[in-house]
């Protein structure tokens with residue numbers, strides 16, 4: 251996607267990749283897509299500030315590498331940042347998809363003008379991004395805000411991370427498909443949207459787990475806003491938002507001082523790609539981001 255300096259999309263192109271594609275194949279495909287999208291937008295490469303890339307985590311930022319993301323089999327420690335910089339001739343900013351999406355919310359979504367908020371990202375799993383005091387909070391190893399791996403059921407199923415009863419292992423698309431016995435995630439979402447009692451029960455149980463996780467985050471960080479977003483949220487927005495809003499109104503310790511708001515991202519399925527573009531802006535203009543946004 252080519253975006254302007256306000257994070258607004260100008261042109262967006264997409265291309266599927268074959269499952270199991272190697273890092274070199276992906277790099278070539280992305281470089282080709284960058285050339286195509288710039289040509290379509292009529293933007294000279296010299297005027298481009300940089301290339302932002304949102305990928306599944308975890309990421310080693312000092313190496314600019316993806317470290318064995320569970321959704322990309324065989325990608326053990328891939329220096330994607332350098333590979334793409336070489337292939338495109340552009341400076342590359344790399345971050346995990348959830349952090350990128352949270353930055354996108356700052357620039358162009360529900361987080362505009364909000365100093366402290368938590369972003370829950372629903373994709374194949376449940377990721378997160380944290381904006382504290384107008385800045386991305388990354389943590390000591392740059393992997394903060396793994397909201398999906400907080401345990402909300404101590405005796406729950408074992409998660410691939412080694413923890414037990416993780417939010418992600420209870421409410422991911424895979425978990426909801428297994429719990430309903432339906433064919434795929436689209437079928438689960440459609441059945442819940444249509445009011446099928448069994449699907450509604452499963453989705454509401456998922457909403458209750460999410461609400462517990464959100465209340466924990468609100469209690470620990472004293473944020474003003476929770477944003478729910480990502481392509482995995484489609485058709486579940488209302489139930490997840492309502493469950494979360496009810497919990498935030500009744501459960502955090504500081505609720506009598508102010509109620510933490512919850513909003514569904516207005517960026518929809520574009521959250522991560524808008525975020526990837528915003529990564530470049532954020533890297534270029536941060537820490538003045540709050541001043542820019544107040545203009």
Ligand SMILES: [Zn+2]
Pocket residue numbers: 398399400409410411412413414416418419
């Ligand atoms: Zn886990």
